Amino acid sequence: MTVLLWVPVVSLLAWLWLTLAQGFFWRTDQRLPAARPVARWPEVVVLVPARDEAEVLPVSLPSLLAQRYPGRARVVLVDDHSTDGTGDLARRLGQAGGGAGLALTVTTPPPLPPGWTGKLWALRHGVERAGRAEYLLLTDADIAHGPDSLAALVAAAEGHRLDLVSQMARLRVETRWERLIVPAFVYFFAQLYPFRWSNRPGSRTAAAAGGCSLVRRTALERAGGIAAIRGAVIDDVNLARAVKRTGGRTWLGLAEQVGSVRPYPELGQLWRMVSRSAYAQLRHSPLLLLGTVLGLALVYLVPPVALVAGAVAGSWGAAAAGGAAWALMAGTFTPMLRYYRQPAPAALLLPFTALLYLLMTVDSAVQHWRGRGSAWKGRTYGKALEPGPGPAPD
Template sequence: MAWIGAGSLVAWLWLWLGQGFFWRTDVTLPERVDPARWPTVAVVVPARDEAEVLPRSLPSLLAQKYPGRAEVFLVDDSSSDGTGEVARALARDHGGLPLTVLSPPEPEPGWTGKLWAVRHGMRTAAERGGAEFWLLTDADIAHEPDSLRELVAAATTTGLDLVSQMARLRVATGWERLIVPAFVYLFGQLYPFRWVNRAGNRTAAAAGGCVLLRREAAERAGLPDSIRQAVIDDVSLARAVKRTGGRIWLGLAHGVDSVRPYPRLAELWRMVSRSAYAQLRHSPLLLAGTVVGLALVYLAPPVALVAGAAGLGAPAAVLGGAAWAVMTGTFVPMLRYYRQPVWAALLLPFTATLYLLMTVDSAVQHHRGRGAAWKGRTYGAPTR
């Protein structure tokens, strides 16, 4: 047990100091410098059965205070709840940026539904008037009035081809408070923002709820056609842009918020498990390594501490306690970002156990033929 505690402590010291300082929450958009000319922007919103959340999100897009020309394209992806009608009514009631509601046919074979909708929106916008940038944003994302202006200013003044903000997710219920901050924390651990934003580093990622994409970079990378099968489309998009020489940036948002509720554990479980195994490239070997890694890094410290205190030796207790202390300390900044109590950092091993089970469940569902299921559609492993 002492050796396990020592291994966990070494892992945490490496994560703390050597994993791109992933635990810090200071990677945010730089101070705005307005460009001499504001480029034309097309806002593309893929939406499937989103009538419930649109009244809390779409008006914020229509109300953007953008000095240049911008238009919103909401792509109604075969919704059954009147999403398109709700969007048109909101545009009539709120005014602001012009809104076009599109209704593409069912996705062609080999396409995920969201990317098919994004493709339809991007093509229509290009035909309408040659947008220089696309803002790809989800139907559940609400933006502060100057959000688009800040994104474009960041891209134009620093020569970025992709600017993405990790929207602040809702933390209103007990389960949301437990799982959501850890979700963003673990995402940052997997894709350290500082590494993503470094031109010479191969790490690439984006947050699909808010992605400003330069049209030239999208055409160079063949987007979205080149990633048509991607379940984790935001990371795949960022990789395609960076691989073809584009500069990308990812950080935490202030003023970009998700309004989608996940009140119960079941909804949060589905959110994570629908794509967890795809993240592991549907590999049983990577799944086994992930399970072992999560157990060693997150579960071993409290187990070693308790076992050592129960009589298995002081070294196990000391090493396990030290590892748990480092783990807890790295989680505190994310809890503060989400305005949660600091003591909740002690619960991270329990939350990590839930994520471990969600990942295993994702693999089980895949091998049962259910794949990554979302909004009535199921996707298996990509074909070559």
């Protein structure tokens, strides 16, 4: 076998394995478990860490204050030393409802100490203000919730005895770059952390989505609290690992009533969103970076190249292997495109999107080597903060 033939054959074998043996990651049927009758609605505190979020709060915060929850619930927004008036805006939004919705408290944490990321330090402060509430809903400031979102999350946790219920918020796909990048972002995440594996008790795989995670307070305390993951840039996955490692049951799926309102109209904004944590995901390892680059190239770039090169060179075996691998790639991506209400033919662009993600990952490593680390909202986090606790996924 020539190189032109065996490389696409290996790529095709990789796609057969991914399609059949990687937890059926490509399926989009992991949705919130069916609700069961709740005998007593427990008290919930919604925690919103917010730093310079004045642009999105007018859309997201009212959706939280308007939750139709049968039990006691309130919202605590932790203004993480914003410079754009986030805290004052939040107070005005809380007063605008005239007391008809959930009560709102706006608070500010002490200055950020060494060894903590800003978001987790803000959450720790929020947990302290939450008192003895039975559940905590950790949700980002750019996430809007349907009016029954909180009740559905609690019903799932209570009815299925779950300690952590997390939903991957539906991200915006309005601009051409969002349509190209966002569905693939969720697809790649699910490929790395198959939801079925994460939701299976006893599995070593554990993952959550930081934008919407309902956690039982006792499970969080058993896992060591927010302090257990204080330096984790990828805080959602590390939280799920900590909860699962200490005997908790976790669940992760795609959202119906939860969505991000943050716009990413330009490629540069999406690039920074991905690159700020990509190298941290690889535990700042040059060897893992090399393996990731080679793996992405073999799995996503080889199929279309082999199809074209094989046809040009008259190597129809290589062309067939490349075409079959590309077809599997597009076929497994199509359900995610349907979830995001995008046309199925867009699945053929996944190799180009994967190339962008490859470059973003390399850029993330370059920024880390330059000492810029994981930069977000005016803060830069270096290698000393990572990794969080727990084993690597299956």
